[in-house]
Amino acid sequence: MNLEQTAALIAHRRSIKPIDMDPEREITSELWDTLFECANWAPNHGHTEPWRFIIYSGDARSEMASALQHAYKTDTPPGEFRPDKHEKMGLNPLYSHSIVAIIMKRGDNPKIPAIEEIEAVACAVQNFHLAAASTGLGVFWSSPAVGYGHTFAQSLELTEGEQCLGVLYVGYPKEGKPWPTGSRRPAAAKITFK
Numbered sequence: 004m005n006l007e008q009t010a011a012l013i014a015h016r017r018s019i020k021p022i023d024m025d026p027e028r029e030i031t032s033e034l035w036d037t038l039f040e041c042a043n044w045a046p047n048h049g050h051t052e053p054w055r056f057i058i059y060s061g062d063a064r065s066e067m068a069s070a071l072q073h074a075y076k077t078d079t080p081p082g083e084f085r086p087d088k089h090e091k092m093g094l095n096p097l098y099s100h101s102i103v104a105i106i107m108k109r110g111d112n113p114k115i116p117a118i119e120e121i122e123a124v125a126c127a128v129q130n131f132h133l134a135a136a137s138t139g140l141g142v143f144w145s146s147p148a149v150g151y152g153h154t155f156a157q158s159l160e161l162t163e164g165e166q167c168l169g170v171l172y173v174g175y176p177k178e179g180k181p182w183p184t185g186s187r188r189p190a191a192a193k194i195t196f197k
């Protein structure tokens with residue numbers, strides 16, 4: 004283990020927009036296995052391991068596109084409906100190689116608050132994202148408001164106690180697309196040592 008490399012990977016991880024992804028460049032099954040293995044090592048309270056993932060690749064991406072568009076059309080008040088947003092929801096899944104629905108499955112231990120299950124799933128996503136970044140694979144966490152709703156949950160065939168926390172677009176950046184640079188305000192401004 005090397006702190007310098009770990010810190011460098013964390014700072015290197017970026018969100019890659021679906022439109023900048025190459026949908027044709029394959030992701031090996033070995034890599035998928037490793038990414039989900041990394042996700043599976045996330046910390047969690049009470050051994051609930053509440054993360055679940057549904058992967059839409061190939062033709063199934065259209066299923067995801069339809070689910071997003073249907074939820075947006077159904078759940079958006081008419082005055083707020085934006086045709087451009089609706090269109091983008093239909094296109095983004097096709098720009099990426101795969102879309103991963105992020106699901107939190109509530110454990111049956113009532114002592115573990117729902118927020119902690121959500122936090123654990125976010126840790127799993129971060130593990131996935133970091134591992135992907137280390138191989139040059141792009142990931143983008145998208146959380147449209149309708150993604151939290153009942154209509155979308157129905158399309159994903161979620162069951163009692165399961166909640167969608169958004170979707171991950173996954174794909175290698177298009178050839179020639181530089182890996183984006185990021186920025187953060189200084190960490191020191193967010194820390195108080197006592």
Ligand SMILES: Cc1cc2nc3c(=O)[nH]c(=O)nc-3n(C[C@H](O)[C@H](O)[C@H](O)COP(=O)(O)O)c2cc1C
Pocket residue numbers: 016017018019144145146147169185
């Ligand atoms: C829980 C969560 C939900 C997010 N949802 C969206 C989203 O709906 N739309 C979006 O543009 N970015 C979304 N993002 C990605 C952020 O925009 C992105 O992480 C941020 O711009 C920082 O860029 P970086 O990931 O390259 O450091 C989300 C990130 C998180 C952690």
